[in-house]
Amino acid sequence: MKNITVSCGCGKHNPLHCIIPPYIFKELSKSSDLKIREMAIQNLEIGTEFRTERNWVSPEMVSNLMTRSKGKFREVYDMQNKTRFEQNLPGKFVRSEGSPASNDNSVDEAYDGAGHVYDFYKQIFNRDSLDNNGLPLISSVRIGGMSTNNAFWNGRQMGYGDGDGMIFNRFTSSLDVIGHEFTHGVISFTSRLEYRNESGAINEHLADVFGVLIKQWVYNHDVNQANWLVGEDIIIQASTRRAIRNMLNPGTAFKNDPYLGSDPQPDHLNKKYIGSDDYGGVHINSGILNKAFAEASIKIGGYAWKQAGNIWYKAMLQLNNTSDFKDFVSLTASICVAEYGVNSPEHAAVMYGWKKVGL
DSSP states (O other): OOOOOOSOSOOSSSOOEESSOHHHHHHHTTOSSHHHHHHHHHHHHHHHHHHHHHHTOOHHHHHHHSOOOSSOOEEEEEOTTOOTTTSOTTOEEEEETTOOOOSOHHHHHHHHHHHHHHHHHHHHHOOOTTTTSOOOEEEEEOSSGGGOOOEEEOSSOEEEOOOOSSSBOOGGGOHHHHHHHHHHHHHHHTTOOOSSHHHHHHHHHHHHHHHHHHHHHHHTOOTTTOOOEESGGGBOOBTTBOOSEESSSTTOSBOSBTTTBOOOOOSSGGGOOOSSHHHHHTTTTHHHHHHHHHHHHHHHOSOTTTHHHHHHHHHHHHOOTTOOHHHHHHHHHHHHHHHHOTTOHHHHHHHHHHHHTTO
């Protein structure tokens, strides 16, 4: 087996945002199952392949590249199981805004998921697409065939693999995954959080938050009905794995799984990962923040996208690219006071959530 650099294929400064974190591919690449190992290596190479595309894309370039029109506009393309080496993104045009269902699960799930993302941001926060100016929501499905285990936002569009059929289902099947990845687009037009260390963990955390809120909103789940899992639908369920991440109970999404190993996410600041892998633990340490949000939401009660979601959305707009955990805590506290008042139930709940994780 040739030597490889274990990463998601993301550039350090302008990463490709992928739902499957690098530590999962690292674990898969050590599997004794030759097929699993080869698929992991291929996924690492696919990530590298898209890195150069992501590295030159900026929000300003996206705005110039795409036709702008107010309101919801979606397009879905089919990569026909090819990678970018064989066919440039976005692929073969399949479906656009207002056209009938294609009866292709991957295409229609990508189309419907993008619509739910648009509707959520518009109806809850009066935001017109990712850039608040009608940016078209572009998706490509069937990238790399059954061996592509990821979904990504590359700075201008979404991309989805079909999964391997052994550990992962097709990535269009998960609404919270679609919401997560499109939210990276919102972040790129707002706070532009640097994708490393604590600012990168906030970036991943916000994507998880709005991914699960979109799912909760679509299914009308209150804080007690919600299971707070990220990527539940893309995981082929087993006794040792439930999801990619568990927001309420970080570190429990998978445990002693023969392929994935154990979930490394900490649930408290005193367990924070301080190494250099995963860009300084952006997917790992987001678990600390995820738990705080889930705990605060449950403490408030009702629907999480209302008070807690409102606070976190306003924070996403006001953060800067190097904000750290302390900045984030301070900002959410200030927003609570401004929106709901000092010592209001919302303020008390948010501070309770931060205290639960040592912040």
